[in-house]
Amino acid sequence: MSPSPSLRRRALLCALPGFALGCRRSPAPRDHAPSPAASPSVAESPAAASPSSPPVAARFDASDRAFQPAPEDFHTKRPAAPGDWLARFQEPDVSFEQYADSRPVSRTSERRAIVIQPLGAFTAAERSLLERIRGFTSVFFDTPTEIAQAIELPSRGSRRRTDGPRPWTQYRTRHLLNRVLPPLLPKHAVCLLGVTMSDLYPEESWNFVFGEATLEERIGVYSLARYQPGFWGRADTPAAKRLAVLRSFKVLSHEAGHMFTVSHCVRYECVMNGSNSLEEMDRQPAFLCPVCLKKLAWNLGFDVRARYARLRAIYETEGLTAQVEWIDSRMRRIGS
Secondary structure, three states: OOOOOOHHHHHHHHOEEEEEOOOEOOOOOOOOOOOOOOOOOOOOOOOOOOOOOOOOOOOOOOOOHHHHOOOOOOOOOOOOOOOHHHOOOOOOOOOHHHHHHHOOOOOOOOOOOOEEEEEEEOHOOOOOOOHHHHHHHHOOOOOOEOOOOOOOOOOEEEEOOOOOOOOOEEEEEHHHHHOOOHHHHHEEEEEEEEEEEOEEEOOOOOOEEEEEEEEEHHHEEOOOOHHHHHHHHHOOOHHHHHHHHHHHHHHHHHHHHHHHHOOOOOOEEEOOOOOHHHHHHHHHOOOOOHHHHHHHHHOOOOOEEEEEEEHHHHHHHHHOOOHHHHHHHHHHHHOO
């Protein structure tokens, strides 16, 4: 089966620096960001021959109960409310078969690790968060994950905002993606994830963006700033810290999922759903739906049950009780 035209066009658009809009777009709290300009049309390239077997998987079983939806564990995608991602952006439902046929990005003997590139300053607490994100990402994708040496954010490609309770600096994602990050992509990296505690924006007409990527070039940049209570002038309570950790886990698993060519999920409530605000992201689960799980299990060859067990241990350590209980319920349903 050849990839659908929309799937091929999507990959081409994502490969063009300057046209790959961040997958998470949201209006700022005080005013609305305009919709992005429509991307120019791109001629489609002939489809490459599809692989006949999983890229690295030796134990993939398409009939595994783990890939069967259970209404107790997974809910179909709710209708989009005004302002939600799907109310603004129409996206196709990409089946497992289409995904497998699209030659997705995968690990190879040379490209074998996810590399997190810190950008700008990190406090001791933020460095601890980054290390926990590294550990989570390595388990979520069953792929070695490293943290590179931090670099300073460039003054070029930044702007000063003064329309909030305090002035702050934003950094332009296009400059980071086109100029700063490409020379830092290691040869052994399947993808490079730039992570910063500073705020980002894609172009002058936007208020901010959570992240942006050039997917075929395997580079993305993401901000954790707005997930932290301090950004909003709120108290850093234990509950707020747990929420910040959960949000950080969600965004890195979502964005790294795109690096493995998993598109937005429109079939189920899933961590791969697009989100247009913090509120919408908070409504979404931290887990892959059965279809997206099947895509990554096929691509990366992980043992689904062992992966759930390792994720459970991380969630328990972080005090994320709802996530622990969900995994317990799911494991009872699919068996060991």
